[in-house]
Amino acid sequence: MREFKGNMTNLSWLGLSEQKVKETEKNAALSKQLSTIIAVAEEALKQTGKSKDELTKQQGTLLYQLGTKIKPQCAGNIPLVVGYIISGGIKSEAQVTAALDYLLANAVHDVEVAAFEKACGVGVVVTHDQIEDTVSVVIEKYKNQLIADRYTFNVGKLLGEVRSLLPWADGSYVKKEVDLRILELIGPKTVDDLAPKKKIKKEEKPQEKKQAAKKSPEAGVSAAKVPQENGYPEESEGAATIEELMRTRAHFHKVGENYTTDGYITTPKTKELLKKHVEATGGKVITRFPPEPNGVLHIGHAKAININFGYAKAHGGLCNLRFDDTNPEKEEEKFFTAIEDIVHWLGYTPARITHSSDNFQQLYEWAVELIKKGHAYVCHQKVEDIRGFEVQLSPWRDRPIEESLQLFQDMKNGKFDEGEATLRLKMTLEEGKVDPVAYRIKYVPHHRTGDKWCIYPTYDYTHCLCDSIENITHSLCTKEFQSRRSSYYALCNMLDIYCPVQWEYGRLNVNYTVVSKRKILKLIDSKIVNDWDDPRLFTLTALRRRGIPPEAINAFVAKLGLTMTQMVIDPHVLDATDQKDKNCRTMAVLEGLKMTIENFDEMNLPSTVTVPDFPSDPQCNKTHEVAFDRVVYIERSDYRQYYSLIAAFKAIQNERHSVESLGNGKLISVVPE
Numbered sequence: 001m002r003e004f005k006g007n008m009t010n011l012s013w014l015g016l017s018e019q020k021v022k023e024t025e026k027n028a029a030l031s032k033q034l035s036t037i038i039a040v041a042e043e044a045l046k047q048t049g050k051s052k053d054e055l056t057k058q059q060g061t062l063l064y065q066l067g068t069k070i071k072p073q074c075a076g077n078i079p080l081v082v083g084y085i086i087s088g089g090i091k092s093e094a095q096v097t098a099a100l101d102y103l104l105a106n107a108v109h110d111v112e113v114a115a116f117e118k119a120c121g122v123g124v125v126v127t128h129d130q131i132e133d134t135v136s137v138v139i140e141k142y143k144n145q146l147i148a149d150r151y152t153f154n155v156g157k158l159l160g161e162v163r164s165l166l167p168w169a170d171g172s173y174v175k176k177e178v179d180l181r182i183l184e185l186i187g188p189k190t191v192d193d194l195a196p197k198k199k200i201k202k203e204e205k206p207q208e209k210k211q212a213a214k215k216s217p218e219a220g221v222s223a224a225k226v227p228q229e230n231g232y233p234e235e236s237e238g239a240a241t242i243e244e245l246m247r248t249r250a251h252f253h254k255v256g257e258n259y260t261t262d263g264y265i266t267t268p269k270t271k272e273l274l275k276k277h278v279e280a281t282g283g284k285v286i287t288r289f290p291p292e293p294n295g296v297l298h299i300g301h302a303k304a305i306n307i308n309f310g311y312a313k314a315h316g317g318l319c320n321l322r323f324d325d326t327n328p329e330k331e332e333e334k335f336f337t338a339i340e341d342i343v344h345w346l347g348y349t350p351a352r353i354t355h356s357s358d359n360f361q362q363l364y365e366w367a368v369e370l371i372k373k374g375h376a377y378v379c380h381q382k383v384e385d386i387r388g389f390e391v392q393l394s395p396w397r398d399r400p401i402e403e404s405l406q407l408f409q410d411m412k413n414g415k416f417d418e419g420e421a422t423l424r425l426k427m428t429l430e431e432g433k434v435d436p437v438a439y440r441i442k443y444v445p446h447h448r449t450g451d452k453w454c455i456y457p458t459y460d461y462t463h464c465l466c467d468s469i470e471n472i473t474h475s476l477c478t479k480e481f482q483s484r485r486s487s488y489y490a491l492c493n494m495l496d497i498y499c500p501v502q503w504e505y506g507r508l509n510v511n512y513t514v515v516s517k518r519k520i521l522k523l524i525d526s527k528i529v530n531d532w533d534d535p536r537l538f539t540l541t542a543l544r545r546r547g548i549p550p551e552a553i554n555a556f557v558a559k560l561g562l563t564m565t566q567m568v569i570d571p572h573v574l575d576a577t578d579q580k581d582k583n584c585r586t587m588a589v590l591e592g593l594k595m596t597i598e599n600f601d602e603m604n605l606p607s608t609v610t611v612p613d614f615p616s617d618p619q620c621n622k623t624h625e626v627a628f629d630r631v632v633y634i635e636r637s638d639y640r641q642y643y644s645l646i647a648a649f650k651a652i653q654n655e656r657h658s659v660e661s662l663g664n665g666k667l668i669s670v671v672p673e
């Protein structure tokens with residue numbers, strides 16, 4: 001027993017060492033969570049008639065585990081789990097883990113006590129006899145291998161199998177029993193067992209050495225080595241196709257189970273909203289590729305296209321092409337056409353083609369609702385005053401709701417000049433940016449809505465709401481949008497609408513080239529490059545014009561794998577993939593010399609001959625079959641008194657032959673006399 005020192009936030013009460021307490025206190029969120037758990041545990045002890053110093057060491061460990069592992073969407077069930085820990089219903093780390101897994105899987109459902117207790121083994125008693133019998137069965141199963149390998153055998157394999165058969169057994173007793181049975185079977189460790197084992201260096205195959213010497217970029221990609229910013233590769237799991245990659249490497253949530261993902265925020269309405277969402281989607285995966293139509297797509301967009309369309313295709317779902325057309329100053333009709341054309345060129349057909357502008361009216365109405373709820377306000381600060389992170393809160397942040405409503409209406413009706421007023425959201429992004437802008441004034445006609453609107457929503461405001469409108473199941477985007485995930489979830493929940501899940505992946509960049517739309521436009525205006533499809537660029541239209549097929553680009557993306565790390569690839573990695581796509585190995589005779597074997601039938605030669613794939617590489621054992629008949633053709637340069645002919649001709653080397661040639665001295669046939 002340990003004395004409780006009176007302070008409910010005193011982490012040492014949980015049995016933590018002084019060093020562990022200091023480390024934990026550095027994590028403000030965890031400290032706050034543990035403070036809540038300690039308060040609940042104190043109340044639970046009180047209700048059972050126990051004093052605060054009667055908390056056992058085991059219970060303290062389990063309470064700490066609860067604090068470190070529980071997800072925010074399950075925080076409302078902390079009293080439930082703490083109650084079982086204090087009462088002794090949950091008394092192992094395995095049970096705590098099982099309890100949290102159950103609560104996460106049912107985060108938007110009411111907890112059924114019987115199902116919960118069954119899921120985490122409440123009331124299950126595993127006797128020592130049961131453990132001993134189970135260990136005996138497992139040891140017998142691996143008896144021969146244990147005798148052969150002795151103490152080099154992986155004991156973790158035995159422990160794991162026992163744990164799978166008896167998930168609620170006492171782990172320490174299981175380990176003790178396994179060690180005892182191994183000792184009984186093979187005896188104590190000998191001198192040889194105790195001797196340090198020499199590390200056996202894996203020999204490279206000759207072909208691997210040869211490839212390493214050549215430093216082939218394509219070989220690196222096929223081995224799933226992804227070049228990073230520092231120039232060194234990082235282990236990543238690539239695949240032959242994007243569908244295979246998204247099936248085997250993308251471990252996202254199931255449709256309708258959004259609440260099982262880290263950081264997802266649940267509300268009292270989440271359950272009903274998800275139910276309607278599943279009904280609307282029919283349980284299908286729905287993704288979207290949302291480019292801004294202010295330029296053509298580049299090689300980095302190829303990754304986004306493949307991931308969004310590929311994930312949907314791999315899971316029998318749909319992918320929309322949504323144009324994020326909220327900035328009329330930079331958008332042109334030719335870019336809409338070019339983007340749609342490239343998506344089709346890469347082999348994908350959108351389920352729907354939508355536009356953010358389709359939802360301008362709904363977005364405006366939601367903005368009004370946010371003002372009414374006190375989540376948004378009209379601000380008159382200049383752009384330079386709100387740019388950056390360490391900025392002062394707006395002096396208009398707490399203005400009356402009715403005043404903001406009227407001013408927002410005035411913004412819509414054109415009563416302010418550009419830059420004179422904005423609508424801002426009351427929230428802080430993960431990156432530290434305070435109160436992002438939701439609407440700004442632009443007196444520029446929109447290519448689809450004309451002069452109907454003079455206020456336009458920003459990306460931060462539009463993105464998540466359009467995802468919700470389209471019932472997107474998986475909002476897949478590059479890592480730079482991770483800092484906007486909290487606002488993504490918060491905005492949907494402020495409006496009590498369906499909230500999709502945002503998943504991020506590493507951005508793809510290419511060395512020695514320019515992919516920024518702004519910079520490419522400057523190059524075009526400066527006449528340095530001809531247009532967006534200039535072959536020197538890495539836009540997808542330029543790569544197409546250069547002759548790189550879409551299959552090579554898709555394979556290139558698939559081989560890079562799916563990581564959170566930003567990738568910086570050298571151009572020759574794409575070139576290597578392109579070459580592999582184009583350079584299918586075949587056999588041909590460019591300058592044919594006809595060879596007629598008159599006694600072919602008498603020689604009983606085979607109809608096919610096995611020849612090596614790479615005759616110049618004796619280490620390669622790969623072969624293929626070549627047809628063999630009375631008339632064969634060889635390269636004219638191979639006719640050197642038959643010294644270079646294949647082995648099958650050696651039998652006729654000493655015979656006499658008639659030679660037929662052209663006027664220019666070139667041989668065209670050789671026939672035995």
